[in-house]
Every structure is written in C-alpha cells, then in structure tokens.
Amino acid sequence: MERRTDMPELPEIETIRRVTAPQAVGRRIADAVVYAPGSVGHPDAEGFRTGLVGRTIDRLDRRGKFLTAVLGDGSRLVMHMRMTGCLTVAPPGYPEDRHTRIVLVLDDGYVIRFSDMRRFGRMWLFGPGEDDGCCGIGDLGPEPDDPGLTAEYMSERLGHSSRAIKECLLDQTVVAGIGNIYSDEILFSAGIDPATPARRLTAEQWGELAVTIPERIRYFTETNSTGPEEFLRSGGKGYRNTPYLRVYGQAGEPCPVCGATLVRRVIGGRGSVSCPVCQPAWGEP
C-alpha cells in the first residue's frame, strides 16, 4: 500500500501554522474570494466574505487540528483541513491550484489559498464574542503535550470503555489532534494492539501511552519541519514525515523492529496497521 501523508493531523497543522503565520500575521485582508460556498461553514457565504475584508490578522493559533486566525476586531477565522485541505501563501500571480476553494488577498499582494480536493474542509467566521460551538473546537480534549494528559486521566476516562484503544485515540474529545496515521504510530511505539478494548489496558500501558503520545507527536512535528518556499513549491503538502513512519501504510512489509509481517485490520471503520509480535493481542477477558 502506498503511503499517503497528505492527511493533515496535528503535526501537519502545526507545520501549516508555522509556515503561514510569519507571512500572515500583521497583514490586512484586502479582499476575499469564495470559489466554493460549500467550504464555508455558514449558510451565508457572502457574509463570511465581507466579514473578512478589511480586518487585520493579529494571530494564528492551533488547537488540535483547528487553525484560528484572530482578527483585529476580535472576530475569529476558524479553519479545519479535514482530509485534503491545505493552506499556501503565494506571491502575486503564482499559479493557482485547481482545487482552490477560498482565497484571502493580503495587503502586500500575497495570497492565502485554501485548497481542498475533496471539499471536506471548512472555514468559519465568528464575530467578536460570538459562540463558536458549531465548529467543534470547544469540544476538544487536552493537547498531546498538555501536562493534564496523564495515565490517570486516560484510565479514568476510558478504563470502563469497551471501545478499541485506537478509536479512543481518534476521539478528539479525549485528546486533540491525533488522526489515523499517528494513532497507528503511537500504538506501535507503545507496543499496544490497536484493537485492545480500552478497559483491558493495564496501568502500565496507560502510563506508556501518557509518555508515548506527546513524544511521538513532538517527534513528527519536528520531522515535518519545512520552510515557506519549499512548502509553497509542494502545493502545501510538503510534509516530510513519510520516511519516518514505521507502520502506517506498511501492511505486508516487515516490522522495522522484529521483522514480522505487519498486518492491516479495520478498527472503528478505519484501516489500521500493526505488528502482531510487537503489539500482542490482549489476554482473553
């Protein structure tokens, strides 16, 4: 199976933020173009567009897989890339990707482009003080590097759940920012079978997860690091994590640790790859 790394999870969103922020923060939005009204999270795409024009971009923050541009009047442009969304900052006249859905023209002529082949991604604009609950950003659990993401927190939250631990890691209300790629990588590094019901995890395994989740997310955030020119040339997809993935997309290949054949299963409706030796099945109930 081919490895695909254009699905943005926390490390990729952080790369977008790090590349985009220096080019966007402090600039004024001179114009906005909505090619795809469906990519706007509100029914009134024209109100979304006019609400952006003239505002300055004061900050660009990340929370889980969400990006939030805080604007000068206190309104917030909230963005979610879902499966195939990406942002680029291009100089005037730079060729436009055919999947460009929303464009923000900055006052220096540079253009922030939201490209999204499958149109799952969304942008929302919330006015000053307006509730942003509809986009889901308020339901997120702790960040992977939050000191509150402890073994105790996870075992109390999930210790009685019959859900597979893989599903629990994908639950954004449990921990924010983990998707299908890094849940497989985390569980491989932790030596835990992704199909293990959460209530079967031992205290030792909860402890291992509490260490492994921040460690792996930090590691992949660093390996993803790139610069603005290279990121633009790659069309906003130039994440460098591919060579570092150990199991995702590697079904049928030898385990990088023990050499056993990596297996693929569907868990919680998601393709999951794991090593049957390094991630042994839990004991029968």
Place this chain on the structure above:
DNA sequence: GGTGCCCTGTGG
C-alpha cells in the same frame, strides 16, 4: 454503540 454520508482521485 453502529452505519452512512459528504467528496474526489487513485488503484485494481
């Protein structure tokens, strides 16, 4: 708790 849907492109 599970299933289907939104979308589009790719591989078989």
Place this chain on the structure above:
DNA sequence: CCACAGGGCACC
C-alpha cells in the same frame, strides 16, 4: 467500473 481512502458528524 467499483472499492477504497478517512475526519467528523447526522442519524438511527
């Protein structure tokens, strides 16, 4: 031509 990819959510 169809199965598949999957984040998040509506809907049982």
